[in-house]
Amino acid sequence: MKFLCIAVAASAMLLTNMSAASADQLDTIKSAGKIVCGLTVVQPFAYNDSQTREMVGFEVDLCKILAADLKVKMEYKVVSADTRVPELVQGRVDVLDALMSYTKERAKIIDFSNEYIEDGFYFIVHKDSSVTKVEELSDKRISVAKGSLYQVAAERKFPDADVIAFDDGPLAFLAMQQGKVDATVQRSAAAVGLQLRSAAGSPEIRLLDPPLLVQGSGFGVRKGEHRFRDYLNGLLDRLESSGQAQQLWDKWLGKDSDYKLTRNYKVGKPLTE
Known part of the structure; x- marks a missing residue:
């Protein structure tokens, strides 16, 4: 009887787990x-x-x-x-x-x-930076958000660069503003927003074409x-x-915001790498 009860209990637990898994x-x-x-x-x-x-x-x-x-x-x-x-x-x-x-x-x-x-994800530098082309960052210091898609993309593009990961995008952006790195990688919309919210007197930024990826x-x-x-x-x-x-x-992001960006895509478009 004891073994029968154990078997019944085990079966019930298994069915419960299967039900939860298939819910x-x-x-x-x-x-x-x-x-x-x-x-x-x-x-x-x-x-x-x-x-x-x-x-x-x-x-x-x-x-x-x-x-x-x-x-x-x-x-x-x-x-x-x-x-x-x-x-x-x-x-x-x-x-x-x-x-x-x-x-x-x-x-x-x-x-x-x-x-x-x-x-688009862009390399971003100070407006007065001597860096004028993306290729010039091949051996420079670049800040990114830890665990982001563009961290991997930047490391692949420039294996000899010092790609430094910060906990989030704003911290990576701040590191660029403070001159701790030569460039940062950010979404264009996020970069515009961070610049808009920067303290008065903060260095202006410049996005380098072409984007690292879209x-x-x-x-x-x-x-x-x-x-x-x-x-x-x-x-x-x-x-x-x-x-x-x-x-x-x-x-x-558009006409009713401070960003004034134009939408050039269709919502519902299939995602690709």
Whole structure:
């Protein structure tokens, strides 16, 4: 009888684990009544408003749109560039809404939706720097955000350079401003924002052409969650066709923002490396 009870208990545990493992995340989110978005702090995509002390930004609004569409409560968790994927895989967030650019290596671990943002990553120097061409950085000091896609890209492009990783993009940018490195790599939108918020008298910046790379970012979901991924792709298509995607762009990056950037991509475009 004792062994029968143990066997029954073991079978029940196995069935429970199998059920949890096979649970559809989209249904799980709806049942829980909330979705937890993983956000990386990069202005204007996600940052704390100095007046309201609330998290705001392009990706924050995108998460709100997602939650409203699912008819669930929106929550968020701040994740760094190098912890984004582990936080998702380990179930501490439901979806990454955190400037996740596609790479083949990442795609082995998580799945990606189509893109909702596209931007160029540039080498950036002081306006009065003697560096005028990207190639001149081949043996220089370059700051990057730790765990970012462009850290790997910079190291591959310039194996003889001293590529120094900081905890986040703003710290990497500050290192360039302070002359601790010769250049930094940043998204063009993030770089413009950091410059706009720099203290009076801070050195002006210059972006070197061509960009190190141009990449789109999409939602990151756990591997195998195809129904959730397909739902997200459908949502992105609806945002583009309804004009809501343009409104989101104009608010944070376009004509209604301090950035005045032009959108040259279509939301819902498939991501490629």
